Amino acid sequence: MNPRAIRIAAQGGPDVMKLESISLPEPAAGEALVRQTVAGINYLDVYHRCGIYPLPLPTGIGSEAAGVVERVGAGVTEVEPGDRVAYVHNVPGAYASHRVMPAARLVKLPDHVSEETAGAVMLKGMTVEYLLNRTYPVRPGDFVLFWAAAGGVGLLAGRWGKHLGARMIGVAGGADKCRLAREYGYDDVIDRTREDVAERVKAITGGKGVPVVYDSVGKASFEASLASLRPRGYFVSFGTTTGAPPPVEAATLQKRGSLYFTRPTLFTYISTRDELLASAGALFDLLDRGALTVRIGARYPLAEAARAHGDLEAGRTVGSSLLIP
Numbered sequence: 001m002n003p004r005a006i007r008i009a010a011q012g013g014p015d016v017m018k019l020e021s022i023s024l025p026e027p028a029a030g031e032a033l034v035r036q037t038v039a040g041i042n043y044l045d046v047y048h049r050c051g052i053y054p055l056p057l058p059t060g061i062g063s064e065a066a067g068v069v070e071r072v073g074a075g076v077t078e079v080e081p082g083d084r085v086a087y088v089h090n091v092p093g094a095y096a097s098h099r100v101m102p103a104a105r106l107v108k109l110p111d112h113v114s115e116e117t118a119g120a121v122m123l124k125g126m127t128v129e130y131l132l133n134r135t136y137p138v139r140p141g142d143f144v145l146f147w148a149a150a151g152g153v154g155l156l157a158g159r160w161g162k163h164l165g166a167r168m169i170g171v172a173g174g175a176d177k178c179r180l181a182r183e184y185g186y187d188d189v190i191d192r193t194r195e196d197v198a199e200r201v202k203a204i205t206g207g208k209g210v211p212v213v214y215d216s217v218g219k220a221s222f223e224a225s226l227a228s229l230r231p232r233g234y235f236v237s238f239g240t241t242t243g244a245p246p247p248v249e250a251a252t253l254q255k256r257g258s259l260y261f262t263r264p265t266l267f268t269y270i271s272t273r274d275e276l277l278a279s280a281g282a283l284f285d286l287l288d289r290g291a292l293t294v295r296i297g298a299r300y301p302l303a304e305a306a307r308a309h310g311d312l313e314a315g316r317t318v319g320s321s322l323l324i325p
């Protein structure tokens, strides 16, 4: 198969993504050529495509993929030809049949993790790992409020939080998504389309509020998240699906009960190879033990990346979506 990739010449709507033939350089020192069998679709890719995050153009798009190493450059010790691998990379370009990658960013897949599963969970699962283990370390019995609970990150967070012994409160849009989130570990799910989130949180927590809210919705959920926290709670703002939240003044955190506010991103939590392998290792371990199950909501041919983005942005997807090169 001729190498192909989705590329954009301008940032904009889904139709800026075009499937193109590409020529592949030989892997240089420290690099590996991966024949990709699956690429994960993430909201981050939407930010890259539409221009919320400016990029040098033209560019590839996509942040994670899995496949098989075909060739390696000089000095590569991390992987060898034939290894099944996956990666998350902060240089867009994962929507492709082949890719030359820095070998140090590749993670070898254990036998029990298929490439398809890896494509569905590497970015989203490592995100849940750092959010629940390292941003605010969730303890048994903690109430945890998690927005977009039926989404790709959200379903993994439901199961992971349950594994940690937390009381998971999810927010989702509509009855079907609420039902699905409950199946994936959430004790309570609030339907944002017909319920007041902060009021329900207060009722569920006996008026106290939650010690942590994980909010990826941004602008539309900011006030409800603030109002759901107990004093000295953690506001973890990790996405901007509906646009950026307003600037947060120190005085607001004081007045609303000595709160903490953080805006984390996966790449600073897996910046070293040790952190990357530890985070992926924790994820693979939970998959192996059956504590995490993966919901692949949709698979699209590589050529239909535009349709995939349209579905994700319209909130039509549940769980993880994949592109198949």
Ligand SMILES: NC(=O)c1ccc[n+]([C@@H]2O[C@H](COP(=O)([O-])OP(=O)(O)OC[C@H]3O[C@@H](n4cnc5c(N)ncnc54)[C@H](OP(=O)(O)O)[C@@H]3O)[C@@H](O)[C@H]2O)c1
Binding pocket: 041, 042, 043, 044, 123, 124, 127, 147, 148, 149, 150, 151, 152, 153, 154, 171, 172, 173, 174, 177, 192, 216, 217, 220, 221, 238, 239, 240, 241, 242, 264, 265, 266, 267, 312, 315, 316, 317, 318, 319
């Ligand atoms: N900082 C990081 O390290 C990091 C890493 C990975 C992902 N993220 C962020 O996590 C979020 C989820 O990513 P994903 O790829 O798994 O996408 P996703 O959750 O599968 O899709 C986004 C979801 O947002 C919800 N949503 C849309 N409009 C909304 C609104 N007006 N109010 C409330 N919810 C709304 C929808 O769910 P409902 O209709 O059910 O509400 C939609 O399904 C994104 O914001 C992404 O950028 C951040």
